[in-house]
Amino acid sequence: MKSITTIGVVLVLLLLLFMGGCSSYNGFVDSEENVDQAWANVQTQYQRRTDLITNLVNTVKGAANFEKETLEAVVNARAKATSVNIDPSNLTADKLQEFQAAQSQLGQSLGRLLVTVEKYPELQANANFRDLQTQLEGTENRVAVSRQNFNEVVTGYNKQVRRFPGSFFASIFGFSEKAQFEAQAGSENAPAVNFD
Numbered sequence: 001m002k003s004i005t006t007i008g009v010v011l012v013l014l015l016l017l018f019m020g021g022c023s024s025y026n027g028f029v030d031s032e033e034n035v036d037q038a039w040a041n042v043q044t045q046y047q048r049r050t051d052l053i054t055n056l057v058n059t060v061k062g063a064a065n066f067e068k069e070t071l072e073a074v075v076n077a078r079a080k081a082t083s084v085n086i087d088p089s090n091l092t093a094d095k096l097q098e099f100q101a102a103q104s105q106l107g108q109s110l111g112r113l114l115v116t117v118e119k120y121p122e123l124q125a126n127a128n129f130r131d132l133q134t135q136l137e138g139t140e141n142r143v144a145v146s147r148q149n150f151n152e153v154v155t156g157y158n159k160q161v162r163r164f165p166g167s168f169f170a171s172i173f174g175f176s177e178k179a180q181f182e183a184q185a186g187s188e189n190a191p192a193v194n195f196d
Contacts, residue, residue, distance in 0.1 A: 031156060040088070044146070048142070050082055053078050056136060078109075084102040093179040097182075104184055150181060154180045161177055
C-alpha cells in the first residue's frame, strides 16, 4: 500500500512537471514569436525609409544638380543599410550593433543632405521635396517607435527566460535571451548643425 501511494505521488509530481513544462514551452514560443513580429515591424519601417530615400534622392537630383558627393553618400549608405540583414532567431548584440551602425550611417547622410538643401531655396519650394521630407520625418519617428516596441517585447521575453522556474525550462528547451537596441556611443550629445 505504501509503495502504491509513493508511486502515485511520484506520478502526480511527474504529471505536474510535464504540464508545467508544456505551459512554459508554449509561453516561450508565444513570446519568441512576439519578438520575431516586433523585429519584422522594425524591418518594415527601415524598408519604408529605404524606399522613401530613393524617391527623395531622385527628387533632389531632378530639382537641382548640386552636391554630387552628398547624394552619392546617401545612395551608398542606403545600399549598405539594406545589405545588413539579421535573422530574428539569432538576435545577438553584435549583429544588432552592425545593423544599427549601417542605419546610423544612412541617417547621418540624410542629415547632410537635408542641411545641404537648406542652401537651395528653390528646392525647398518644390512641393514634391517637401512632401517627401515630411514622409521621411514621419518614417524616422516610426522607426523610433518600432525600436521602442521591439525593446519592450524583448524585455518581456528576456524576463520570461530568466525568471525561475522559466529559466529551468528555457535552458531545457533551448530558449535564450535576445539582444535589444541600444543607443549608439555619443548619441547623448545633441548633433551639431552647420550651414557652412
